[in-house]
Amino acid sequence: DIQMTQSPSSLSASVGDRVTITCQASQDITNYLNWYQQRPGKPPKLLIYDASNLETGVPSRFSGSGSGTDFTFTISSLQPEDIATYYCQHYDNLPLTFGGGTKVEIK
Amino acid sequence: QVQLQESGPGLVKPSQTLSLTCTVSGGSISSGSYYWNWMRQPAGKGLEWIGRIYTSGSTNYNPSLKSRVTISVDTSKNQFSLKLSSVTAADTAVYYCARWVYHGMDVWGQGTTVTVSS
Numbered sequence: 001d002i003q004m005t006q007s008p009s010s011l012s013a014s015v016g017d018r019v020t021i022t023c024q025a026s027q028d029i030t031n032y033l034n035w036y037q038q039r040p041g042k043p044p045k046l047l048i049y050d051a052s053n054l055e056t057g058v059p060s061r062f063s064g065s066g067s068g069t070d071f072t073f074t075i076s077s078l079q080p081e082d083i084a085t086y087y088c089q090h091y092d093n094l095p096l097t098f099g100g101g102t103k104v105e106i107k
Numbered sequence: 108q109v110q111l112q113e114s115g116p117g118l119v120k121p122s123q124t125l126s127l128t129c130t131v132s133g134g135s136i137s138s139g140s141y142y143w144n145w146m147r148q149p150a151g152k153g154l155e156w157i158g159r160i161y162t163s164g165s166t167n168y169n170p171s172l173k174s175r176v177t178i179s180v181d182t183s184k185n186q187f188s189l190k191l192s193s194v195t196a197a198d199t200a201v202y203y204c205a206r207w208v209y210h211g212m213d214v215w216g217q218g219t220t221v222t223v224s225s
Contacts, residue, residue, distance in 0.1 A: 001170075034211040043203055043215035044154065050210055087154060091211070095169040096156040 002026050002090050006099035012107045019075040021102045023088035028068050032092040035064055035073045038101075039084045047086075048073065080106060109134040111204050111216035119198075119223050125191040129204030129216055136185045137162055142207035143187045145178060147200040148218075155200075159207065160187055194223045 003026040013019050023033065031051040036044035046055045048064035051071055061076045075082055083106060088099040115127035129143070136143065145157040158168035160178045168176045172191070180187040191198060199222050205212040 036212075043205075043218055044212070045215070046211045046213050053210070055211070055213070089154075089211075094167050095171070098154040098156070100153050 001095055002029060002092060002097055004088055004090055004097055004099040006086075006088055006102050008102060009100060010103040010105065012105045013078050014107045015078055015080060017078045019078050019082075019104060021073045021086055021088075021104075023066075023071040023073065023099050025069045025071075025090055025092075027092075029090045029092035031067045032090055033064075033066070033071050034089045034091065035062075036087045036089060036098075037082075037084045038087065044087060075104075078104070078106070109206065109214050111206065111214055113202060113204050113216045113219040115219060115221070117220055117222060119194055119221060120225050121195055121223055122193055125189070125194050125198060125221055125223070127189045127202055127204075127219065127221070128186050129188070131185045131187075131206075135182075136180065136187065137182045140209070143178075143180065144205045144207055144212060145189045146203045146205060147198075148203070149200045157189065157191075157202075196223050199223045 005024045033051040035048035038044040047058050047062050052064045063074045065072050085101045085103045087101050110132045112130045119125045142159040144159040148154050158178050160166045166178050175192045177190040201218040201220050203218045204216045206214040
């Protein structure tokens with residue numbers, strides 16, 4: 001199985017701050033990498049696919065980059081509604097696996 | 108638009124079989140090239156992919172659960188189902204169904220909590 005390692009596991013930032021989360025795959029996954037947002041008590045929501053493509057309807061302050069084994073997810077200007085846990089997930093092969101999550105809080 | 112809704116018992120006894128159904132509304136489960144997936148999430152923990160079924164009926168399972176999992180589809184009811192046998196407390200989690208398009212899971216159910224306890 002491909003292991004997905006996210007960091008940090010949690011962070012606290014102020015409204016308007018730039019927030020960056022990293023995800024490292026245990027082997028080359030090309031760009032087969034998604035990012036999901038999970039608000040408390042809700043199911044995950046797809047934000048970014050193919051490492052850098054914004055899902056339809058997702059605000060442009062969210063972005064992703066990377067390829068191979070190292071990926072980055074960025075919120076350019078943190079908003080109160082962005083309070084959530086963010087997960088990376090690969091789909092290079094089966095089984096699909098997720099990172100451990102990054103909980104984002106407002107300072 | 109397509110919506111998914113999980114249903115099934117919220118409490119299952121140890122060693123028994125967990126059975127959940129995901130009902131698809133707003134579209135046909137047979138149309139398009141989709142994979143229909145099951146995931147789970149223990150309280151306060153991360154997401155685990157359980158397995159999926161394609162519109163043709165072919166299945167893929169997580170090797171960690173493969174010996175205990177069966178996913179099936181009932182196109183007449185526009186549903187797909189999960190069976191997990193020989194459950195233990197470690198199987199207590201929120202279970203989600205989701206649709207996979209070519210690039211990700213774009214539609215999710217709200218999730219259903221299953222507790223394994225005697």
